[in-house]
Structures are given as C-alpha cells and as structure tokens.
Amino acid sequence: MQSVITNLSSLWEVVLAALVFGAGVPAVFAFAVRWWAQAETIDADGRVRRNYPALAGALICVVVIVMVVITGILFTAKAFIAHQFGIHLFGAA
Secondary structure, X not given: OHHHHHHHHHHHHHHHHHXXXXXXXXXXXXXXXXXXXXXXEXXXXXXXXXXXXXXXXXXXXXXXXXXXXXXXXHHHOHHHHHHHHOOOOOOOO
C-alpha cells in the first residue's frame, strides 16, 4: 500500500511535466506566431505600422522556445557530455 501512495504522490510531477512540455511549449509557439503576425500591419495608405509590444512578445516567446529546445538536447545528452568531457550538467549522474 505504501508504494501505491508513493506512486500517486509522484504522479502530479509527471502530469505537470506532461502539461508543460506537451501542451505548454506548443502554446507558447502559437502565441509567438500570432504576435509576430500582428507586429506589422499595413494602413489603407500603404504605410507599414509596427506594433512594438507584439514584436517584443513574439521575440520573448521565440527565445523561450529556443531555450527549452537547447535544455532538452543537453538533458538528453548529459551522460555523453559527462563521459566525454567530464562536465556534469543537471547534477551528478
């Protein structure tokens, strides 16, 4: 019974990670695409108007996505990096 309680108490961590990486990252990418599309509009006169808050939001979202991808690659390759170079990322393996 103790192992069932331990497994159920750890279940929220797995559900949170699945929500963040399974739905959160694509949602951030969708916000980036939407804000990027709103960053420049064309008036009836043919002038381009820039929406700097939308552009800043899009760039922040893109930076977050790139950081998540790089962190995921490094986390996947942490044993290789520790073995080849002696650099222990994300704590000792």
